[in-house]
Amino acid sequence: DTGVSQNPRHKITKRGQNVTFRCDPISEHNRLYWYRQTLGQGPEFLTYFQNEAQLEKSRLLSDRFSAERPKGSFSTLEIQRTEQGDSAMYLCASSPDADTQYFGPGTRLTVL
Amino acid sequence: AQSVTQLGSHVSVSEGALVLLRCNYSSSVPPYLFWYVQYPNQGLQLLLKYTTGATLVKGINGFEAEFKKSETSFHLTKPSAHMSDAAEYFCAVSDLGSGNTGKLIFGQGTTLQVKP
Numbered sequence A: 001d002t003g004v005s006q007n008p009r010h011k012i013t014k015r016g017q018n019v020t021f022r023c024d025p026i027s028e029h030n031r032l033y034w035y036r037q038t039l040g041q042g043p044e045f046l047t048y049f050q051n052e053a054q055l056e057k058s059r060l061l062s063d064r065f066s067a068e069r070p071k072g073s074f075s076t077l078e079i080q081r082t083e084q085g086d087s088a089m090y091l092c093a094s095s096p097d098a099d100t101q102y103f104g105p106g107t108r109l110t111v112l
Numbered sequence B: 001a002q003s004v005t006q007l008g009s010h011v012s013v014s015e016g017a018l019v020l021l022r023c024n025y026s027s028s029v030p031p032y033l034f035w036y037v038q039y040p041n042q043g044l045q046l047l048l049k050y051t052t053g054a055t056l057v058k059g060i061n062g063f064e065a066e067f068k069k070s071e072t073s074f075h076l077t078k079p080s081a082h083m084s085d086a087a088e089y090f091c092a093v094s095d096l097g098s099g100n101t102g103k104l105i106f107g108q109g110t111t112l113q114v115k116p
Helices: none
Strands: A005-007 A010-013 A019-024 A031-037 A044-050 A053-057 A065-068 A075-079 A088-095 A107-111 B003-007 B010-014 B019-026 B032-038 B044-050 B056-058 B064-068 B073-078 B087-094 B104-106 B110-115
Touching: A005 A088, A010 A019, A019 A088, A019 A107, A031 A075, A044 A065, A044 A075, A044 B104, A075 A088, B003 B087, B003 B104, B010 B019, B019 B032, B019 B087, B019 B110, B032 B064, B032 B073, B044 B056, B044 B064, B044 B073, B073 B087
Parallel strands: A010 A107, B010 B110
Antiparallel strands: A005 A019, A019 A075, A031 A044, A031 A088, A044 A053, A065 A075, A088 A107, B003 B019, B019 B073, B032 B044, B032 B087, B056 B064, B064 B073, B087 B104, B087 B110
């Protein structure tokens, strides 16, 4: 059990560019969640995967955001045409049973 | 709909003093409740959780919390604060009790400062 890993840890981009983040969950965890955390706030739910199926998306996930989990293993979160309001920490969590979620270290996005 | 309110965005205690971080929740179904801790520039680490059964739950690093249904509360306590406890603490409720995805709804967080 090596924990949840996320890459990159930090990303600085210019407004209008596309960015992609990767999350590698704990092996054999079939549930995977993405959250967004802005400064001074608690994390907010973005989307949920059970294996490769995306079963829930938050209203926060505009059409510029897309997430995938091919083959039910790692997941990617892509943001197209980034805006300054997208600056945040993006957290990934995995769970074997939804009872306990294990969080990765996060990817901090700064949009200039 | 579920929600979490953490009373007090900043709490300051002296080293060795009691730590009390307050959390109230709203849930239309039996709640699953969690406390997480976050150190600067890191992800969240689970301190403890309540799902069913005993209402007093013990977690890591000497923390514990009591689920009080009548008060819709899940306050976090530690008898004696340590300097290493200084961090951001988040209370969360899960929608798993309603047969949903288990996503977490977090409070705004409480920053704990420990003074020497």
